[in-house]
Amino acid sequence: MATATGHDSRRSFQRVNEIIETHGRDPVHLISILQEVQNEYRYLPQEILNYIATAMNISPSRVFGVATFYENFSLEPKGKYVIRICDGTACHVKNSTGLLNMLTRKLGLKEGQRTTGDLLFTLETVSCLGACGLAPVMVINEEVHGKVTPEKAEQIIDEIIKKERSQND
Amino acid sequence: MKTLKINGREVAFSDEKNLLEVIRKAGIQLPTFCYHSELSTYGACRMCLVEDKKGNLIAACCTPPREGMEIKTHTLRLLKQRKMTLELLLAAHDRECTTCYKNSDCKLRKLAHDMGIEEIRFGRKEKRLPVDDSSPAIIRNPNKCILCGDCVRMCEEVQGIGVIGFAYRGARATVTPAFNKKLSEVDCVDCGQCSSVCPTGAIVVKPHIEKVWQALNDDSKVVIAQIAPAVRVAFGEAFGLKAGESTEYLIVSALKAMGFDKVFDTCLAADLTVMEEVREFMERLDRGENLPLFTSCCPAWVKFVEFNYPSFLDNLSTCRSPQQMFGSFIKNYYAGEVGLSRDNVFVVSIMPCTAKKAEAAREEFAVDGNPDVDAVLTTQELIRMVREAGIVFEELKEESFDMPFGFATGGGIIFGATGGVTEAVVRMLDGGHKRFKEVRGNEGLKEAAVLKDGREIKVAVVHGLKNARELLEMIKQGKAKYDLVEVMACPGGCVGGAGQPVPADAGIREKRAKGLYILDNRMQLGRADENPMVRMLYEKWLGSPGSEVSHKYLHTHYRSRRRIEGTDIKFGGQQGKVNVKICIGTSCYLKGSYDIFKAVDRKIKERNLEDKVSLEATFCLENCTSSPAVEVNGNIVENADAERIERLIDQLL
Ligand code: SF4
Ligand code: SF4
Ligand code: FES
Numbered sequence: 001m002a003t004a005t006g007h008d009s010r011r012s013f014q015r016v017n018e019i020i021e022t023h024g025r026d027p028v029h030l031i032s033i034l035q036e037v038q039n040e041y042r043y044l045p046q047e048i049l050n051y052i053a054t055a056m057n058i059s060p061s062r063v064f065g066v067a068t069f070y071e072n073f074s075l076e077p078k079g080k081y082v083i084r085i086c087d088g089t090a091c092h093v094k095n096s097t098g099l100l101n102m103l104t105r106k107l108g109l110k111e112g113q114r115t116t117g118d119l120l121f122t123l124e125t126v127s128c129l130g131a132c133g134l135a136p137v138m139v140i141n142e143e144v145h146g147k148v149t150p151e152k153a154e155q156i157i158d159e160i161i162k163k164e165r166s167q168n169d
Numbered sequence: 170m171k172t173l174k175i176n177g178r179e180v181a182f183s184d185e186k187n188l189l190e191v192i193r194k195a196g197i198q199l200p201t202f203c204y205h206s207e208l209s210t211y212g213a214c215r216m217c218l219v220e221d222k223k224g225n226l227i228a229a230c231c232t233p234p235r236e237g238m239e240i241k242t243h244t245l246r247l248l249k250q251r252k253m254t255l256e257l258l259l260a261a262h263d264r265e266c267t268t269c270y271k272n273s274d275c276k277l278r279k280l281a282h283d284m285g286i287e288e289i290r291f292g293r294k295e296k297r298l299p300v301d302d303s304s305p306a307i308i309r310n311p312n313k314c315i316l317c318g319d320c321v322r323m324c325e326e327v328q329g330i331g332v333i334g335f336a337y338r339g340a341r342a343t344v345t346p347a348f349n350k351k352l353s354e355v356d357c358v359d360c361g362q363c364s365s366v367c368p369t370g371a372i373v374v375k376p377h378i379e380k381v382w383q384a385l386n387d388d389s390k391v392v393i394a395q396i397a398p399a400v401r402v403a404f405g406e407a408f409g410l411k412a413g414e415s416t417e418y419l420i421v422s423a424l425k426a427m428g429f430d431k432v433f434d435t436c437l438a439a440d441l442t443v444m445e446e447v448r449e450f451m452e453r454l455d456r457g458e459n460l461p462l463f464t465s466c467c468p469a470w471v472k473f474v475e476f477n478y479p480s481f482l483d484n485l486s487t488c489r490s491p492q493q494m495f496g497s498f499i500k501n502y503y504a505g506e507v508g509l510s511r512d513n514v515f516v517v518s519i520m521p522c523t524a525k526k527a528e529a530a531r532e533e534f535a536v537d538g539n540p541d542v543d544a545v546l547t548t549q550e551l552i553r554m555v556r557e558a559g560i561v562f563e564e565l566k567e568e569s570f571d572m573p574f575g576f577a578t579g580g581g582i583i584f585g586a587t588g589g590v591t592e593a594v595v596r597m598l599d600g601g602h603k604r605f606k607e608v609r610g611n612e613g614l615k616e617a618a619v620l621k622d623g624r625e626i627k628v629a630v631v632h633g634l635k636n637a638r639e640l641l642e643m644i645k646q647g648k649a650k651y652d653l654v655e656v657m658a659c660p661g662g663c664v665g666g667a668g669q670p671v672p673a674d675a676g677i678r679e680k681r682a683k684g685l686y687i688l689d690n691r692m693q694l695g696r697a698d699e700n701p702m703v704r705m706l707y708e709k710w711l712g713s714p715g716s717e718v719s720h721k722y723l724h725t726h727y728r729s730r731r732r733i734e735g736t737d738i739k740f741g742g743q744q745g746k747v748n749v750k751i752c753i754g755t756s757c758y759l760k761g762s763y764d765i766f767k768a769v770d771r772k773i774k775e776r777n778l779e780d781k782v783s784l785e786a787t788f789c790l791e792n793c794t795s796s797p798a799v800e801v802n803g804n805i806v807e808n809a810d811a812e813r814i815e816r817l818i819d820q821l822l
Contacts, residue, residue: 009740010770010784017763046348050736050788053347054755059331060347060355060733068336 015040016048017055025056030066034073043074079115079122081160084139088128091136099136100125102150106157120164121157173238188229188240189217197242200251200280202258202368203317204230206674207660208326211318215254216280220244252284260291262369263312270308271370274671277315278369298343304352305527306359307372311343314371320344320363327660329635330473332357344371347733354734356476358634360469360658361523361667374523374668377544378554384515384543385428392515394424395495395574397435398585399521399663400548402684406670407552408562412677413684418567420519423555425568434570435518436577438495439584439593441706442466443697445488445723446590447597448714450653454626459483461629461644461651464590466490468528469658471727473634478641479729479756479793484654487724491584492518492525493534495574496541497722502710503574511536517544519551521585521666524658533725547668576702579689586682587632587662588615591655593697595619598626602695609686611661611675614640616651628653633660731789738786745781747821749814750800754789762797768811772818782818 019036023029033052038044044067053060067073085091085100100123107121115122131137134146138153145156170181175195182191187210192199202214212231219229222239226247229240241247259281266278298311318335321344325331332355336345346355364372384390401417410416421432450462465471465486474481489497495518500511518525522545528534529542546554555562569575579602580593588608595605598621607617608630615630629651631637637656643649659665661678664685689695697703711718732754751757751766766786773782790798795807801817 009738013738013740013786014767014770047736047738047788050347050733051738051753051786054753054758054788057755059325059334061331061334061336061345064345064347065334065336069338 012040013048016051020052020055027056027058027062030056030058030063031070034063034067038073042078042080043076045077046075049075077115077119079120080164081120081140082122082124083157084124084126084129086127086129086131086135086137086139087125088132088135090128090132094135096125096136099138099148099150099153103153103157106154120161171234171236173234173236174240176241176243177239182234185234188219188227188232188234188238191234192219192229192242199229199242200276200283201230202276202315203319205319205322205366208319208322208366211322214315214317216251218247218250220247226250248284252286255280255284255286256289257291258315259286259289262315263297263310269313269370270373270376271313271367275370276368301351302375303354304357304359304375305530306375306523307352307357307361307364308375309352309372310370311345312371313369314344315369316342316344317368318344319366319368320372323362323366327633327635328358328360328362328658329633329638330356330358330477333363348736350734356730356732358469358472358476358658359524359527360634362659363667364523365667365669365671365673374547374549375526376550377526377546378550378557380544381517381546381554384517387515389513390515391430391509391513392428392517393431393433393499394429395433395435395438395492395499395516395518396420397492397518397520397522397663398439398582398589398685399666399669399681400519400551401688402585402664402681403521403548403669403673404551406677407549411680413680413682413687415684415688418569419562419565420551421570422565422568423551423558423560423562424519426560426565427554427558429517431571433495433499433574434577434581435491435495435520436581436584437574437700437702438491438498439466439581440578440697440700440703441494441498441723442488442491442584443580443590443593443597444703444707444714445494445719446486447594447697449486449488450594452715454624454652461654462486464653464655465725466584466590467524467657467659467663468522469524470634470637470656472524472527472730473637473658475727475730476732477638477755480796481641482727482729482794485727487720487726489534489723489725490525490528491581492520492542492545493528493725494723496529496534498706498710499574500536500539500541501722502706511539515543516541517546518542519546519548521548521663521669522659523547523667525668547666549668549670552670573702573705576700577692578697578700579692579695580697581700582688582692583685585663585685587611587657588630588655589662589685590657591617591628591630591653594653595628596696597698600696608655609682611679626653627651628655630655632657632662632665634658729789729793733788736788740784740786745778745783747782747818748785748800748802749782749818750785750787750790752788752790752793752796752798752800753786754793754796756793757790757797760797762799762809765797765799765809765811765814769814769818772815778818778822781822 023033049063050060053063087096107116129137138145138148172179172181180195185191200216203211210231212228217229218226219240219242301309333346384392401415402413405414405416406412424432453459463485465488496516499516504511504514526545529545534541580596583589591608592605596603608615613636617628619626631640664681665673665678751762753762790800797809799806799809799814
């Protein structure tokens with residue numbers, strides 16, 4: 001996987017340069033550039049943000065401001081699987097909190113921690129995903145799971161872990 | 170003439186840029202937090218709301234005045250609204266007013282009082298953010314920030330740097346340096362201008378008052394003060410005098426009353442600076458080297474070059490600033506003359522400036538850990554100490570400076586205003602007492618030419634670092650050519666320094682500058698070389714300008730600085746036989762360091778050198794004078810290109 005300091009980092013760094021090249025250095029493109037860079041790294045590493053500021057000739061504080069303003073950007077590394085639990089009213093009523101507690105325990109996340117140490121999972125809550133009919137809703141990357149009980153969720157997670165293990169062997 | 174109605178009264182207006190200015194002209198001070206006439210309009214604090222005829226609430230700061238408008242400024246609705254806004258701000262604010270440094274100047278506290286806020290109905294913000302006191306010049310306390318953005322716009326629009334910015338949103342919104350770093354880890358130049366516009370105690374100047382009281386109460390110390398030119402024309406503002414009225418003899422008297430042993434004048438050190446700088450300038454002109462010469466009396470400007478324009482470091486005059494020249498001749502010469510060791514002398518400089526605090530702390534200016542200047546008080550701190558000492562300003566009797574270093578010429582005095590250094594230098598080149606009006610005044614960039622021995626010398630004067638940046642870009646691109654460039658970081662020069670009383674808008678700065686020119690007119694001696702005490706220093710100690718002794722004690726050197734700490738990019742690979750670090754800081758980036766990166770990366774891949782060669786991208790190898798810079802196994806390769814680095818790698822393998 002790509003982190004700023006990890007394995008494929010040189011390739012990713014080149015990708016960053018290509019992204020800047022394609023959009024051009026006008027600060028109006030900053031958001032699009034950040035989006036694509038985030039796709040590359042799955043988050044926005046600080047040193048890359050600083051590099052973008054240099055390349056675009058704007059202050060790092062401004063890039064930091066934009067990167068922290070939008071919820072979609074993350075400055076922390078995210079896991080390969082991003083689990084999002086809807087905490088909108090409908091889901092809340094259908095015990096999304098229980099689901100969340102179970103997952104936190106299952107993934108061994110401490111207070112304030114959102115991503116597992118092995119960078120496999122990130123657990124987040126979102127406000128209403130607009131699928132209230134399916135409450136409670138859990139989304140893993142792009143895949144939507146409706147009417148999820150804690151048992152069902154646990155099953156899904158176990159399957160992912162199994163799949164990852166077998167791939168690594 | 171166009172008119173509009175304010176509270177039913179007809180008011181004329183012409184080219185005021187917004188309603189707020191018209192209202193102020195009509196004698197009504199609408200409260201504002203986010204409006205500064207010299208910054209862009211932000212319109213976020215909602216304090217300046219007024220009500221129009223139709224009952225709409227509009228922000229006066231972002232509404233242009235229109236013929237026939239009818240507005241009210243204090244309807245019941247507005248009064249209620251403003252109170253509410255203020256209460257909300259106060260709820261989120263750390264309200265430790267009694268112990269707040271900004272207390273007497275705080276706009277928030279003052280407005281809360283003026284508007285009769287008696288209770289705050291909203292809950293307090295729980296979370297406390299860490300206070301950043303890492304900077305030698307300023308302290309940031311985000312818990313007192315009301316998010317008006319004045320500091321952000323000041324740093325970006327006037328200083329052209331953008332050290333601090335808004336981050337996060339909603340309840341978590343803050344103003345912070347990039348990546349929540351500390352000020353000491355980023356490219357802040359200590360100018361303090363952010364603190365002078367901050368309406369609250371969220372950014373304040375780092376005080377040295379305690380250190381000074383300690384020294385004054387220490388019998389083993391001889392405490393010597395120096396007073397910078399700009400201080401004398403602003404100090405009185407705190408005691409009801411007009412901006413520009415000179416108060417140097419009252420300051421001397423106040424300092425003596427507090428127990429200072431000697432009070433000298435920094436203007437004399439300014440004369441000394443002129444002597445050294447003119448000599449240096451003539452040498453460079455003769456050799457055609459390192460031109461234009463950049464003045465070096467402003468430490469914020471010096472740091473700005475170190476951070477952002479390392480390729481111009483050789484253009485900076487090597488002269489220390491007047492503050493540091495003063496500290497140096499007191500500790501390295503005077504102390505010995507009067508039979509003291511440098512440890513027993515405590516030098517306090519009284520400055521209009523916050524960057525001088527950082528300058529005094531530079532390690533080049535200390536001998537075995539003992540600094541040439543021990544403490545720097547801003548004009549505001551001096552005012553505070555005078556009050557603390559219970560000195561009644563009105564009762565002060567004028568007292569003159571001590572000798573031998575209390576004697577200055579007009580050339581040294583005008584150092585405090587933009588253009589002053591240039592004018593003092595021109596007087597030396599010219600040999601007379603020329604009043605060089607072309608370089609006076611508030612214009613962002615002033616240009617002029619003088620003739621010296623049949624040669625035309627082109628000078629430029631800028632103030633505000635944004636203006637300096639623009640000028641440097643022009644010079645870089647070959648669009649402008651000068652021999653001498655004067656830069657002062659603060660708007661208006663030192664008279665507008667961040668250590669001066671607030672407010673310090675263009676009008677006030679102009680009055681202070683005028684005060685200095687009046688003093689200059691009063692002086693019999695107008696040129697540095699006429700100063701008998703400066704002559705004495707050369708005769709007894711230094712020899713001549715530019716001598717070896719001068720170089721040792723009055724000159725200095727500079728270094729490039731990283732703009733931001735902790736942002737290097739490591740690209741895996743074990744530290745191998747060959748370790749390559751490529752600088753991607755601004756200078757090197759612009760000169761194509763990324764191409765070198767690509768080439769080395771390709772080589773590593775094509776030849777499978779992963780375990781032998783490690784690659785890293787770093788923000789500044791601090792060698793930007795000859796960028797692009799690449800470090801190979803600890804050695805810096807200057808003016809690198811891809812081929813050279815590849816060859817080097819081959820050799821090492
Ligand atoms: S002190 Fe000057 S450079 Fe530093 S943050 Fe404030 S305005 Fe910017
Ligand atoms: S630090 Fe001061 S000037 Fe800056 S946004 Fe906060 S209150 Fe305004
Ligand atoms: S002064 Fe107008 S909104 Fe702040």
